[in-house]
Amino acid sequence: MxxxxxxxxxxxxxxxxLAAGLPLAAINWHSVLFLLFASLASIFAVGVVLADNxxxxxxxxxxxxxxxxxxxxxxxxxFIGAMQLMIYVGGTLVLLVFGVMLTAQAPFVSIKxxxxxxxxAGLAGxxxxxxxxxxxxxxxxxxxxxxxxxxxxxxxxLGMALLxxxxxxxxxxxxxxxxxNGYLLPFEIVSIHLLVVLVGAAYLARAKRxxxxxxxxxxxxxxxxxxxxxxxxxxxxLPPRSGSASALVSGxxx
Amino acid sequence: MSDFLPxxxxxxxxxxxxxxxxxxMTAAAYLVLLERWIAAWVQDRxxxxxxxxxxxKISLFGLGQPLADGLKIILKEDFTPKHVDKILxxxxxxxxxxxxLAIFAAIPFGSVLPPLNIPGLPDPVPFxxxxxxxxxxxxxxxxxxxxxxGVLLGGWASNNKYGFLGGLRSSAQLVAYEIPxxxxxxxxxxxxxxxxxxxxxxxxxxxxxxxxxxxxxGFLVFFVASFAEAARLPFDLPxxxxxxxxxxxxxxxxxxxxxxxxxxFLHMITAAxxxxxxxxxxxxxWGITGSSQQITWLEALLRFGILSAKILAVIVxxxxxxxxxxxxxxxxxxxxxxxxxxxxxxxxLVTVAAVEEFRPQxxxxxxxxxxxxxxxxxxxxxxxxxxxxxxxxxxxxTDNRPIRAHDPLDIERGIREHDLAETELAGTR
Amino acid sequence: MAASRREVxxxxxxxxxxxxxxxxxxxxxxxxxWKRSMEAILPVLLFVAIAAAVSVGLVFAAGLIGPxxxxxxxxxxxxxxMDPVHDTRRRFDVRFHLVAITFLxxxxxxxxxxxxxxxxxxxxxxxxxxxxxxxxxxxLVFAGALLFISLVVVGFAYDWRKGVFRWR
Numbered sequence: 001m002x003x004x005x006x007x008x009x010x011x012x013x014x015x016x017x018l019a020a021g022l023p024l025a026a027i028n029w030h031s032v033l034f035l036l037f038a039s040l041a042s043i044f045a046v047g048v049v050l051a052d053n054x055x056x057x058x059x060x061x062x063x064x065x066x067x068x069x070x071x072x073x074x075x076x077x078x079f080i081g082a083m084q085l086m087i088y089v090g091g092t093l094v095l096l097v098f099g100v101m102l103t104a105q106a107p108f109v110s111i112k113x114x115x116x117x118x119x120x121a122g123l124a125g126x127x128x129x130x131x132x133x134x135x136x137x138x139x140x141x142x143x144x145x146x147x148x149x150x151x152x153x154x155x156x157x158l159g160m161a162l163l164x165x166x167x168x169x170x171x172x173x174x175x176x177x178x179x180x181n182g183y184l185l186p187f188e189i190v191s192i193h194l195l196v197v198l199v200g201a202a203y204l205a206r207a208k209r210x211x212x213x214x215x216x217x218x219x220x221x222x223x224x225x226x227x228x229x230x231x232x233x234x235x236x237x238l239p240p241r242s243g244s245a246s247a248l249v250s251g252x253x254x
Numbered sequence: 255m256s257d258f259l260p261x262x263x264x265x266x267x268x269x270x271x272x273x274x275x276x277x278x279m280t281a282a283a284y285l286v287l288l289e290r291w292i293a294a295w296v297q298d299r300x301x302x303x304x305x306x307x308x309x310x311k312i313s314l315f316g317l318g319q320p321l322a323d324g325l326k327i328i329l330k331e332d333f334t335p336k337h338v339d340k341i342l343x344x345x346x347x348x349x350x351x352x353x354x355l356a357i358f359a360a361i362p363f364g365s366v367l368p369p370l371n372i373p374g375l376p377d378p379v380p381f382x383x384x385x386x387x388x389x390x391x392x393x394x395x396x397x398x399x400x401x402x403x404g405v406l407l408g409g410w411a412s413n414n415k416y417g418f419l420g421g422l423r424s425s426a427q428l429v430a431y432e433i434p435x436x437x438x439x440x441x442x443x444x445x446x447x448x449x450x451x452x453x454x455x456x457x458x459x460x461x462x463x464x465x466x467x468x469x470x471x472g473f474l475v476f477f478v479a480s481f482a483e484a485a486r487l488p489f490d491l492p493x494x495x496x497x498x499x500x501x502x503x504x505x506x507x508x509x510x511x512x513x514x515x516x517x518x519f520l521h522m523i524t525a526a527x528x529x530x531x532x533x534x535x536x537x538x539x540w541g542i543t544g545s546s547q548q549i550t551w552l553e554a555l556l557r558f559g560i561l562s563a564k565i566l567a568v569i570v571x572x573x574x575x576x577x578x579x580x581x582x583x584x585x586x587x588x589x590x591x592x593x594x595x596x597x598x599x600x601x602x603l604v605t606v607a608a609v610e611e612f613r614p615q616x617x618x619x620x621x622x623x624x625x626x627x628x629x630x631x632x633x634x635x636x637x638x639x640x641x642x643x644x645x646x647x648x649x650x651x652t653d654n655r656p657i658r659a660h661d662p663l664d665i666e667r668g669i670r671e672h673d674l675a676e677t678e679l680a681g682t683r
Numbered sequence: 684m685a686a687s688r689r690e691v692x693x694x695x696x697x698x699x700x701x702x703x704x705x706x707x708x709x710x711x712x713x714x715x716x717w718k719r720s721m722e723a724i725l726p727v728l729l730f731v732a733i734a735a736a737v738s739v740g741l742v743f744a745a746g747l748i749g750p751x752x753x754x755x756x757x758x759x760x761x762x763x764x765m766d767p768v769h770d771t772r773r774r775f776d777v778r779f780h781l782v783a784i785t786f787l788x789x790x791x792x793x794x795x796x797x798x799x800x801x802x803x804x805x806x807x808x809x810x811x812x813x814x815x816x817x818x819x820x821x822x823l824v825f826a827g828a829l830l831f832i833s834l835v836v837v838g839f840a841y842d843w844r845k846g847v848f849r850w851r
Contacts, residue, residue, distance in 0.1 A: 029721060029725070030721055033728065055339070055342060055407070056341060059341070059342060059345060059407060062403060066400075069396075070728070073727070076723075078387060078388050078389045078723070079388070079389050079392070079798070081389075082389045082392035082393055082395075083392070085396035085397070085400070086392065086395055086396045086399055086790060086794060087787075087790060087791060087794060089396070089399065089400055089403070090396060090400060090402060090403070090790070091429075091783075091786065091787045091790045091791075092787065094402060094406065094425060094783050094786075095783040095786075095787055097403075097406055097407075097410070098425075098779055098783045101410065101775065155388065155449055156798070156801050156802045156805050156808050157802075158798040159797075159798025159799045159800070159801050159802030159808070160809065162795065162798055162799065163799055163802070163809070163824045163827050163828065164823075164824070184827055187795065187831060188827070188831060190795060190831075191792070191795075191830070191831045191832075194788045194791060194792055194835050194838065195834050195835060195838040197787075197788050197838075198788055198838030198841065198842050199841060199842075200784075201784045201785055201842055202841060202842050202845035202847055204781055204784070204847075205781055205842070205846055205849075263722060264725060264726075267725065267726035267729055267730075268729065270726075271726070271729060275734070328741075328744070328745045328748060329748060330745075331750050331751060331752065332742070332749045333751075333753070333757065335757070335760070337758065337759070347738070347742070348735070348738045348739060348742065351734070351737075351738040352731070352734040352735040352737075352738045353734075355734035355737065355738075356727075356730050356731045356734040358730070359726060359727045359731070360727075383726045383730055384724075384726040384730070386722050386723030386724075386726075387724070387726075388723070392797065393727070414760045414761060414762075415760075415769075416761070416762075422775060422779060426779050426783075429783060429786040430782055430786060433790070436789075436790070436793040437793070440793060440797065440800050443800040443801060444803055444804065445804070446804070447801060447803065447805035447806075447808065448805060449797065449801055505760065508749060509741055509742050509744075509745035509746075509749075512741075513738060513741065513742070584850065585850035588782070588850045589848070589850065592843075593843065593848055596789070596839070597839075600832070600836060600839075603796075604829070604832065607825070607829075610803065610804060611803075611821065611825050
């Protein structure tokens with residue numbers, strides 16, 4: 001067969017396949033990669049469930065979600081794949097890790113659920129699995145229906161659909177001057193959701209002000225400025241700082 | 255027979271990946287040398303100038319320094335402290351380097367090659383690893399947000415206070431400046447009508463107007479935000495040496511530290527690539543490079559050379575800034591991101607959208623030339639107005655003195671009385 | 684009906700069977716769409732794989748070459764040469780969480796705006812839709828996008844007033 005030169009050419013990724021005697025072009029790489037990403041996503045999802053450490057769970061979740069993004073890419077939905085990477089892996093998980101760290105006192109970092117918790121979670125999880133399996137098995141055909149006619153999706157039709165023009169929908173072909181239904185309303189509702197989240201953030205920021213003062217603030221507030229008073233309390237350990245406080249202090253001691 | 259070989263397309267991709275990975279690693283090593291030379295020049299001292307060919311007296315201006323540094327760091331102990339979270343500690347540098355390398359799958363490093371006429375390989379061959387990827391810009395952003403994750407994990411896993419604070423600060427900074435970065439980018443995407451970086455370059459070459467001229471506000475916002483994303487001074491808070499020792503990589507040593515440092519330099523290179531490709535015309539230069547896709551070998555080389563020269567110029571600017579500016583304080587950093595850059599970016603987006611929306615009408619009414627000049631003039635007016643407004647609304651100098659309050663919990667009242675005392679004092683003086 | 688139903692079930696009780704039949708089948712011209720998406724995505728996957736291999740390989744090689752001498756002092760957390768005090772896993776300021784929340788809001792906003800930005804000027808975009816009569820004029824679409832942006836701007840202004848972005 002004269003495989004040697006080809007092995008060196010195609011590198012170590014291809015070598016095991018060549019050794020198995022399978023020609024590269026004869027393999028449905030799509031299936032191979034699908035299985036790879038699907039199993040990576042599942043393995044790391046199981047890792048999330050089994051891990052004790054919260055931040056480690058977050059790392060496994062990153063890998064699981066990234067593998068899911070790989071599945072999207074593989075299906076040709078590049079925009080959704082990139083979105084998955086940006087929002088979930090880049091955004092939501094940073095939020096999650098911040099949240100975990102925010103509460104990360106030693107007892108919360110390691111989670112050791114009791115047997116009852118495990119049983120309950122197992123029950124909930126397996127019932128969800130049954131529902132999902134039933135849904136998956138009720139699909140009539142997993143064979144691809146005439147995909148050769150579908151052009152590769154791009155961001156343009158997505159944007160059109162979001163702004164109320166479905167170029168792919170059934171209405172587009174049958175349009176006799178009628179406006180095809182798009183997703184303009186959901187699009188605007190999304191922005192209202194975002195508005196709500198921003199208002200929630202403002203509420204959190206209000207809560208944050210009820211905090212214990214920094215030592216430096218406390219020291220400053222000890223310098224109580226009373227109009228017309230000459231007595232100024234000043235902690236001996238802290239020298240007066242520049243600015244209005246020290247100006248008043250020096251004025252009062254004269 | 256040919257069944258056993260990867261297809262020509264895959265082979266071409268492999269060749270490009272090899273060139274890019276090798277080139278980027280070498281570039282990162284030699285940019286460190288360049289940075290040290292520039293630092294020495296700025297500070298009026300001699301930089302690294304000794305290491306040349308080993309066992310001889312030939313010093314070659316210190317060109318052997320990166321090799322010696324690399325060799326030294328590889329020979330260092332690969333040490334994992336006892337107190338760290340082993341899995342996360344080991345994963346963080348791998349994640350961050352892999353992500354910052356893989357960003358380049360969507361970044362073009364030239365224009366196209368002249369026709370090669372290789373069967374199975376569609377001509378012209380682009381200087382881009384994944385020309386079919388429709389969402390190039392989003393890929394770049396997605397992977398740079400994964401880099402945030404590496405920093406955060408590295409800092410947390412180190413179980414060290416400096417590392418933790420550094421990782422926290424760093425991730426907050428990277429996350430905060432990703433928004434202005436995206437807003438600056440959105441204007442370019444809007445004007446070019448594509449998410450592919452090569453299409454963005456082509457659009458600039460065809461019109462002859464670089465986006466830094468048509469969208470000055472977007473350029474400013476993007477430029478500042480990419481400084482912050484690359485964590486270069488004045489935005490190097492993640493590893494502010496005087497406060498945080500090494501920041502998120504305090505507990506790292508040897509090869510893993512090298513991975514962090516290399517990926518930091520890769521971020522700077524990525525930032526320079528993006529600035530040049532999106533705002534400085536990419537490979538285009540008036541009168542030297544054509545704008546068509548049918549090109550000769552000379553033109554292909556010229557385009558590659560011009561792109562590289564522009565990128566190098568931006569990188570040198572990065573380095574000069576590093577040795578000329580002091581570091582921001584964290585509150586100033588956050589103010590700049592949320593109160594200056596974000597509104598300016600939004601203003602840029604709306605301006606660009608409006609200009610692009612009404613350009614056809616104006617072209618019809620006034621003619622192409624006048625409309626073209628108007629499309630440049632309006633954003634510049636918005637640029638200056640926005641700059642002045644931002645300066646008035648968010649003064650750059652901020653007061654860091656403690657806030658006095660009778661009730662230590664009532665900070666708001668403290669601020670009011672502080673201001674009151676200030677004005678009264680000003681009156682009695 | 685019932686027989687075909689059982690057939691369907693047995694066929695795809697699980698994907699593995701589907702996968703095995705697919706595994707050695709070469710990609711035919713009928714699979715144009717999948718081949719097209721593979722052409723687009725394969726270089727990216729290769730790059731990711733090679734980037735990961737380079738970083739793992741570097742660490743692995745250095746682990747083989749370098750010395751390995753641990754000591755008690757070396758394994759202490761670094762705190763400028765002092766003995767470490769307190770636990771590192773402390774709670775921190777909620778403002779970092781606020782930064783993450785606001786980031787996420789604007790990240791999502793940007794991602795919804797990208798498709799609009801692309802469609803706005805690309806040849807197959809809004810102009811084509813206007814000429815096909817899918818939408819009456821460009822102005823409507825522009826107004827929709829502006830409404831989206833302005834709603835988030837309102838939230839941003841509210842947060843600014845409420846001091847979400849105040850760091851002192």
